Amino acid sequence: MVSHEHMSALLLDSIVDKHSIDIEPDYLKVIKEMIVASSDVSTAEGVKEKRFLYDIVANGRNGIDVDKFDYIDRDCRACGIGSNFQHWRLLEGMRVMGDEICYPAKDYLSIHKLFTTRADLHRTVYTHAKVKAVELMLVDALVEANEYLGISLHADDPEDFWKLDDTIVKSIETAPNDELKKAKEIIQRIRRRELYKFCNQYSVPKDKLDHFKNITAQDIVCSQITSKVLLKEEDVAVSNVKIDLTRGKDNP
Template sequence: MAHMVYPGAVHSRFEHSLGVYWLAGEAVHKLKAQQGLELGIDRFDMQTVKLAGLLHDVGHGPFSHLFEREFLPKVVLGSEWSHEHMSVEMVDHIVDEHHIDIDADTIKTVKEMILASSKYATVKSTKEKHFLYDIVANGRNGIDVDKFDYIVRDSRACALGCNFQFERLMVSMRVMEDEICYRAKEYLTIHKLFATRADLYRTVYTHAKVKAVELMVVDALVSANSYLQIASHIQDPSQYWKLDDTIIKTIETAPDQELKESRDLILRIRRRDLYQFCNEYAVPKDNLENFKKVTAQDIICSQKSGVSIREEDVVVSNVRIDLTRGKHNPLESIKFFQDYESTETLTISDERVSHLLPTSFQDMIVRVYSKKPELVGAISDAFENFQYKTYGVKTQVLATPEKKRRRCM
């Protein structure tokens, strides 16, 4: 699945890949139907884009982004590993291992398309039809069929409803100046794409309890890593493909004493005895530019007299949610056209859009958790004190409920 969500309401990674495979083919087909011979789209183009959609996530590790963004940095210092790069390695491994008879140029182009939005993006092997590289993983402006699939899928699976209609974009898109452009009247549809994604991050992917489970899974994997050598597989596709979500079951059922700490954490998850969410605040807009991640040590250094808390009792989660372009308006990186007779592209600046749209495009949310229920009160007090020391005010919206403090004592 694209993101780790508890309870498991979303489809499998394989179904997501099939969805992107189908949407990638649809996008190329619609462009060809709308602009005909002008674009020179051929069978090779159709095949490579669809294969890129099918294989773009094959390099994901257990629990997808959690493995890459939360687990690996804790066990491989300075790691530059990414699932996009591993996807490319896995494509080569699959072709070699199974002796797949496929043209070398096809594989080369597929791998370039997979890497198109990552820091490993390579120089494109062709001098034309660069717009094809933006269909699966769009590094230019973030509009791609990968998002089309998981946003609609996860909204439906979590019963949130979804008013974003990617079909409107598929129908209105045109290729101009070797880039996929959109009719100017659809800028609100595009904004809904990014806003719906941000809403999913806020309400589902980074929900306080979802993050509590993820933090516990990360701790379990970190604890088990030295014994199971989990991270040692990330450079070897022949071993890496065996590493999937069942690693949790492996730990849970293993009798080895070395895995006891990890087993206990997984048992706590099963029993819903989660790390206790204490509170959160959104970093003030004026402080976003120079924000430094808050650590457990920051909270410990802010504790008041009374119950003593240690660094290992506290977990801090720094969650950034944006509209795909950090502090910038994503609409500014998209090219539009006035109508279907237009021969020139245009951009839409902030002052030309609806005044109901936001003027700030990112949030940084700082959350603090207690690993022990009886420390919720003390950690909540330290968290509040940290806010006073850092910003001069208490920035959290609500106080930690007294009922929760008492229940956890």
Template sequence: MRVMDNEICYPAKEYLTIHKLFATRADLHRTVYTHAKVKAVELMLVDALLKANDYLQISSCSLDPAEFWKLDDTLLKTIEIADSKKLQESRDIIRRIRRRDLYQFCNEYAVPKDKIEHFKDIAPQDIICCQAAGGVQLKEEDVAVSNVKIDLTRGRDNPIESINFFKDYDSDKKFSISDDRISCLLPTCYQDRIVRVYAKKPELVEAISEAFENLQLKMYGVKKQVHETPEKKKRRR
């Protein structure tokens, strides 16, 4: 690695190593940072804080640096030990997290590659509008949706296209390298969009899963999810 014309450049022989750096980052986002259970906890924390906001005025702290820096994990303990009935809903959600009684993951699908560019985030209302008639009447607050976007740092573009390389340390010339000059096994798409749907109550998993499948049929004509929601999860109460 060296600086050439105020730009960090890399030896050409390290092209695949640099590519692996971006790919590893994306893989960590998929398997760790946006794991289905991680997102379930995140969605629950957001709900708990939203329900506590009117009483604790959490959002107003963002306007005052002297108060903003105080917002940390102790806020959850503040909600848990408070006596106010106005925080009861928030307390219940946090206690569910402590007990690992998380929002139930129903299913997910990856947005087709040719639909990514114009894809709009799915909202709970979209799921509700596709529920089956005559069954459980779902409400918007029964559903949680996580719209996950994972890329190699430049959206739908290849980040290595913005990186320059050099031949060796005796060379003063920098240049870019296209993927096809290195390997035919490298990806041609650099972004994933994944839609995950959760039931806030375990008894609603079946109804929400069915509505989610109906949404996929409405949008794409086929179910894009890899498999059906497990029957064991549907029967959980």
């Protein structure tokens, strides 16, 4: 499976070729390297001049980049969540020193808010029980529809990948084909808010994190107390979530 950074680079190649955009090959190469910099740190580390340019879009060095600025502002606004993070403060004060993007010491609170706001979004939005339920149901619907629609065949091809947007859900919903019946039923359940049930959660104490193993569906099934209804592994979805400020125990 191609990572979203590498798919972005492939899409850029496709756009340049399809629309005959006049751009120097060396410039195109640099742009693509900037896009994948956080997932391919060795590429950025091998640059001898203007290394700081590779920290603008996807900063693998300290995580402060315009990608975070963008999705934090966008998602807070879309979800109606207040945010104290103001990216313009960082943009106004940033300077390049020693081939690295630096910020005034007085902006440390703004930088801290960047990472805490990101963590809050993960806690309250991205890993919310209802959000995860819809996510799991959409995945199940797409898996059910895959054999008929060939969705996975387009996932690695930039010429087709850009077509895989939200319209695919409506296509499944309105299709008359019996082959899509199961997928359609799952999507209709989402529309009716008949979501997968959230059962329980457990917060691991900090002093036990280092030795705590991820819980699996098998662990849940094997822990059942005999009752009239016995769950199977395919009935259970477990989400092991670790949320920090992107640097584990370290202060970013």
